[in-house]
Amino acid sequence: AQSVSQHNHHVILSEAASLELGCNYSYGGTVNLFWYVQYPGQHLQLLLKYFSGDPLVKGIKGFEAEFIKSKFSFNLRKPSVQWSDTAEYFCAVNNNNAGNMLTFGGGTRLMVKP
Amino acid sequence: GAGVSQTPSNKVTEKGKYVELRCDPISGHTALYWYRQSLGQGPEFLIYFQGTGAADDSGLPNDRFFAVRPEGSVSTLKIQRTERGDSAVYLCASSLRASRVTGELFFGEGSRLTVL
Numbered sequence: 439a440q441s442v443s444q445h446n447h448h449v450i451l452s453e454a455a456s457l458e459l460g461c462n463y464s465y466g467g468t469v470n471l472f473w474y475v476q477y478p479g480q481h482l483q484l485l486l487k488y489f490s491g492d493p494l495v496k497g498i499k500g501f502e503a504e505f506i507k508s509k510f511s512f513n514l515r516k517p518s519v520q521w522s523d524t525a526e527y528f529c530a531v532n533n534n535n536a537g538n539m540l541t542f543g544g545g546t547r548l549m550v551k552p
Numbered sequence: 553g554a555g556v557s558q559t560p561s562n563k564v565t566e567k568g569k570y571v572e573l574r575c576d577p578i579s580g581h582t583a584l585y586w587y588r589q590s591l592g593q594g595p596e597f598l599i600y601f602q603g604t605g606a607a608d609d610s611g612l613p614n615d616r617f618f619a620v621r622p623e624g625s626v627s628t629l630k631i632q633r634t635e636r637g638d639s640a641v642y643l644c645a646s647s648l649r650a651s652r653v654t655g656e657l658f659f660g661e662g663s664r665l666t667v668l
Binding site: 442444447480481482483484487528530539540541542543544545 | 594645
């Protein structure tokens with residue numbers, strides 16, 4: 439069975455600081471990788487996704503993530519965070535045989551201080 | 553509306569009671585998913601439908617949980633003999649189709665269930 443680990447449960451940053459949220463998964467086969475974000479009071483929404491090709495993927499709002507196959511990782515990054523990035527971030531994975539069924543990590547709650 | 557709609561948004565019930573949670577997916581989306589999110593955790597897969605049939609129900613925790621989607625659109629998650637441990641936010645998501653991976657699930661805002 440596949441699983442996803444997000445090592446940082448809570449992160450507090452000041453505006454303009456750089457962000458990196460860790461995500462590791464366990465699955466030996468081909469995977470598709472995602473980051474979802476949940477802003478306060480809102481529903482989960484897709485931030486970015488990786489299927490194949492360039493391992494550095496760019497998403498909305500200046501976020502990017504890098505797939506490192508040898509490390510089973512898909513870390514999320516942003517060079518300079520804003521107060522509006524305060525949210526909970528979820529890494530997710532599926533394999534090609536599971537349709538769109540996703541396995542989520544436990545989430546990282548990010549607070550950006552103005 | 554344009555998004556996934558879930559009702560009720562909040563449900564408080566007593567231990568042992570029966571509960572139904574409803575999901576209305578985005579029009580045209582053939583795949584529908586139920587997830588459960590407990591406090592401080594990520595969403596946990598329960599079941600997904602492709603059309604009217606349950607394509608994978610391996611995430612349902614036990615036989616007290618059941619879901620239907622009789623006409624391939626609206627789905628109802630049914631929980632019998634509720635227990636305090638069932639308290640969570642139940643999330644519904646839909647996507648265009650499950651057979652081809654697109655990765656984008658569109659989530660509703662969830663139904664928060666509290667079992668006293």
